[in-house]
Amino acid sequence: MHTEASLITRGTPAFRRTNLALFAAGFSTFALLYCVQPLMPLFSAEFGLGAAASSLSLSVTTGLLAVAMLVASSLSEALGRKPVMVASLLASAALTIAAAFVPGWHGLLLVRTLEGVALSGLPAVAMAYVGEEMEKGSIGLAMGLYIGGSAVGGMGGRLISGILADFFSWRVAIGALGLVCLLAALAFWKSLPPSRNFRPRPLALGNLLARFVEHCRDEGLPWLFLEGFLLMGSFVTLYNYVGYRLLAPPYELGQTAVGSIFAVYLIGIFSSAWVGNLASRLGRRRVLWAVILLQLAGLGLTLATPLPLVIAGIAVFTFGFFGAHSIVSSWVGLRALEGKAQASSLYLFFYYLGSSLVGSAGGLFWTAFGWPGLAALLAALLATALLVAFRLAALAPLPQNRPKTT
Known part of the structure; x- marks a missing residue:
């Protein structure tokens, strides 16, 4: 059991170092994960691939990441949190550098597959x-x-990666x-304080399955x-297909203008910390719903025709989305007093599963019904997420023999 004195609190040097480390870890993980997305047309041209084959440069990484997280979180129960996270970040960065030198497409895919395994040691x-x-x-605030x-x-x-590839090459990028x-x-590695409240547990498959x-x-x-499944599924689906809408009449924006929409990710920096x-x-319980x-309101605005309203x-x-994700992800860590890493990995498994399944299904709605049909799908997902939020708000208090954490 930890004591209050051993916990990191806001306003302390340890809190500042931890937040610097967590910000660096979040940046590195997701920069390495998604850096190949704007490079896919270049892969097609250099290796003679179709768009679907080129997309494997991302999908093999995210697919292995979702599954490997279930194992990596358990390794951290035995080996410690900080050592697993440091090894994850160093290995994934080294693999990305190696990817710049591999001679062929299959070599690049192999490195990206290994990178999915390496990155799995960080999020959960x-x-x-x-x-x-x-x-x-x-x-x-920390999460x-x-x-x-x-x-x-x-x-x-x-x-x-997109800018450097424009000026140099995808390998340089x-x-x-x-x-x-x-x-x-x-x-x-330098900034994150060592764990003070972690207690190692032997790695045993039976115990792992029992914990799940x-x-x-x-x-x-x-x-x-x-x-997590509903939130990430709706978020990825909106971003997957809004580009198609903005490239088409009446907007007919160029690829650069459509790509700049990713700049609204900056809102996530403020939203996740503030919310x-x-x-x-x-x-x-009071904030999630x-x-x-707010997501539903934003979705409604995208149904308007004027471009400023859509943006x-x-x-x-x-x-x-980023506000809701920060609430739910931190709530998982508070709810699971034992096996926190496995609980976090299960959350992220469903989170990325939503990205994959709903992101693909959204294409069927876009093709058949256009943006109104896609918006209807997203509205249904978010309405379900709202019902889940109300269900979470109605949870009974935790038993008295457990710390009250929610």
Whole structure:
């Protein structure tokens, strides 16, 4: 059991170092994950690939990431949180640098597959670290800053690789980003305080499966997992297909203008930290449903015809998503007093599953019904997410023999 004195609290040097480390980790993870997205047409041209084959440069990484997280989180229970996260960041940066030198397409795919495994040691483990080491009132802000770093990384990885590839080549772009993220990994290693409340547990398959089953039997955790599926599924689907709408009449924007829409990811930096902090003060139960309603309002604005209203709708939708994700992800760490890393990995497994399944299904709605049909799908997902938020708000208080964390 930890004591209040051992927890990291806001306003202290340890809190500042932790937030710097978490921001660097979030940036590095998502910059490396998504940096290949703007390079896919270049892969097609150089290796003679169709668009679907070129997209494997991203899908093999995200697919392996979702599955490998379930194992990586358990490794951290035995080996420690910080060592697993440091190894993850260093290995993924090194693999990205190696990707700049591989001679063929299959070699690039192999490196990107290994990178998915390497990156799996960060997201769920970071959530577990925050849940163990942070004082309860500081968790929302800390998790919000980590997610803010993720937003900057997701946007920055796309922008940096796209610009460098324009001026030089995709190999220079990937290699340079790998070097940047190697520096971020070293900053993380130096800045993150060692765990003080972690207690290692032997790695045993039977115990691992039992812990997963235990989390799925919890009164609240399965609803949080479902919420992650719905939130990420709706967010990725909107961004997957809004470009198609803006390239078509009446807008007929160019690729550069459409790509600049990713700049609204910057809103996620503010939203995740501000909403996470607000939820820590007012209560997650009181704030989650409100930011989901904000997403619905943003979605409604995208149905308008004037371009400024469409962009405003995307911005409001993005604000709501990053705020909701910061609440739900921190809530998982608070709800699971044992096996925090496994609980976080289950949440992220469903989170990325939503991205994959709903993101693909959204294409059918776009093709058949256009933007109104796609918006109807997203509205249904968010309405379900709102019902889940109300269900979470109605959770019974935790038993008295457990710390009251929600």
